[in-house]
Amino acid sequence: MKRRTFFRLTFLAVATLALGLSGPPALAQSLDQLRASGAVGERFDGYAQALQSSAGGTVDQVNAKRRQIYADRAASEGVSTDQIGRVYAKQIFAKAPPGTKFLQQNGAWITK
Numbered sequence: 001m002k003r004r005t006f007f008r009l010t011f012l013a014v015a016t017l018a019l020g021l022s023g024p025p026a027l028a029q030s031l032d033q034l035r036a037s038g039a040v041g042e043r044f045d046g047y048a049q050a051l052q053s054s055a056g057g058t059v060d061q062v063n064a065k066r067r068q069i070y071a072d073r074a075a076s077e078g079v080s081t082d083q084i085g086r087v088y089a090k091q092i093f094a095k096a097p098p099g100t101k102f103l104q105q106n107g108a109w110i111t112k
Contacts, residue, residue: 030058031048031058031062032096032097034055034058035096035097035099035100035101036097036098036099036100037099038051038052038099038101039051039052039054039055040052040055040058040059041100041101041102041103041109042089042092042093042096042100042101042102042103043089043102043103044086044089044102044103044104044105045082045085045086045089046066046070046084046085046086046087046088046089046092047063047066047067047085048062048063048066049103051101066085066088067081069088070084070085070088093112096112097112098112099111099112100112
């Protein structure tokens, strides 16, 4: 990936997260609560994962919104959605509350 494109993607990721990537404040608050409780984890590819079945509905909503954002950004930047998701994953990690579980690319889970 070109350096300029990487920086542009990083800027767009930060801007989108600042505007509320997770959707309305109630959904973001709920997602943070679910992450802090261990019911939801985040993955290296920028998507959430339900770790408890009760969180499946919230995770589906969050991932649907993220999928659309990633697809839009990928189309405008001429890169893959996978590249976009990985850029966003770094920002999600930085903003996630303590106690959030993260799935690394090697399959191991870590806790922030």
